Amino acid sequence: MASISYGLEGNVVVVTGGSRGIGLDLARTLLAEGARVVICGRKQAGLDAAAAELDGGDRLLAIPAHVAREADVDRLFDQTVAHFGRVDALVNNVGMNLITGVVDAEPALFSKIVDSNLTGTWLCSRKAAQLMREQKAGRIVSITSIAARRAAPFMGIYGIAKAAIEMMTRTLAQELAPFNVQVNAVAPCMVRTGFSQPFWSNDDLLKEIVRAIPMGRIAETVDVVHPVLFLCSPGAGFITGQILMVDGGASAV
Numbered sequence: 689m690a691s692i693s694y695g696l697e698g699n700v701v702v703v704t705g706g707s708r709g710i711g712l713d714l715a716r717t718l719l720a721e722g723a724r725v726v727i728c729g730r731k732q733a734g735l736d737a738a739a740a741e742l743d744g745g746d747r748l749l750a751i752p753a754h755v756a757r758e759a760d761v762d763r764l765f766d767q768t769v770a771h772f773g774r775v776d777a778l779v780n781n782v783g784m785n786l787i788t789g790v791v792d793a794e795p796a797l798f799s800k801i802v803d804s805n806l807t808g809t810w811l812c813s814r815k816a817a818q819l820m821r822e823q824k825a826g827r828i829v830s831i832t833s834i835a836a837r838r839a840a841p842f843m844g845i846y847g848i849a850k851a852a853i854e855m856m857t858r859t860l861a862q863e864l865a866p867f868n869v870q871v872n873a874v875a876p877c878m879v880r881t882g883f884s885q886p887f888w889s890n891d892d893l894l895k896e897i898v899r900a901i902p903m904g905r906i907a908e909t910v911d912v913v914h915p916v917l918f919l920c921s922p923g924a925g926f927i928t929g930q931i932l933m934v935d936g937g938a939s940a941v
């Protein structure tokens with residue numbers, strides 16, 4: 689892809705779950721843009737490997753944090769502000785699914801999926817919004833999923849949580865508009881990462897999935913990274929409360 693500049697040089701961007709997949713590619717692209725980047729993840733080993741690969745020097749912080757734990761989220765943002773002085777953008781990238789039906793799930797499993805996807809997005813957005821409200825500037829972009837709008841087998845609780853993030857996006861957009869803070873989301877179809885590997889690595893399953901995507905392929909991480917960067921950029925300054933579908937046309941048909 690030809691290089692595109694989003695005007696994010698010097699911006700401080702927190703990317704939750706930046707140790708692999710979409711978040712890692714996002715961190716890489718932000719660093720190339722000249723941004724200062726904070727990534728988090730639960731596992732130190734994953735963060736160490738990502739930090740070594742990203743080689744971001746003093747423009748990169750990698751902080752172990754579980755987004756559904758309030759103390760971890762407080763520490764994530766406190767360390768970010770102590771180190772970089774501000775937070776210009778938050779990308780709520782963390783998401784996870786455990787294969788289960790909605791009816792057969794035990795309450796503990798339901799809570800686990802909802803906590804990581806929804807509660808984590810809320811805790812991080814809340815903390816970032818408190819800082820951004822003071823700054824009178826900021827961007828929050830969450831990564832939801834086409835599963836928020838289409839019921840999919842074994843992904844029901846995940847879809848319920850992602851649908852709630854869509855509503856959170858609109859609600860926060862309204863609450864934060866007077867403070868010059870814009871809140872949006874990007875909703876991809878299947879993206880080629882470790883998260884979705886059990887689906888795309890099966891040729892028959894992949895053919896079936898691709899049949900529902902007019903552009904005839906699943907997304908690559910780069911397809912998600914650029915819409916997120918656009919929504920963080922000055923060019924998106926009058927866009928708020930929107931969910932941008934990144935799905936090769938799947939939701940249009």
Ligand SMILES: NC(=O)c1ccc[n+]([C@@H]2O[C@H](COP(=O)([O-])OP(=O)(O)OC[C@H]3O[C@@H](n4cnc5c(N)ncnc54)[C@H](OP(=O)(O)O)[C@@H]3O)[C@@H](O)[C@H]2O)c1
Nearest residue numbers: 705707708709710729730731754755782783879881883884
């Ligand atoms: N891949 C797809 O097909 C697809 C499609 C639509 C939407 N999405 C969404 O896109 C986002 C990124 O997905 P991905 O495919 O890049 O996922 P991924 O490859 O599984 O990466 C997930 C990242 O999040 C971190 N993480 C997971 N749970 C966490 C938690 N509770 N607290 C902190 N960090 C946590 C992981 O590190 P640790 O394991 O070390 O915590 C890792 O860095 C998710 O929101 C996902 O729902 C993905």
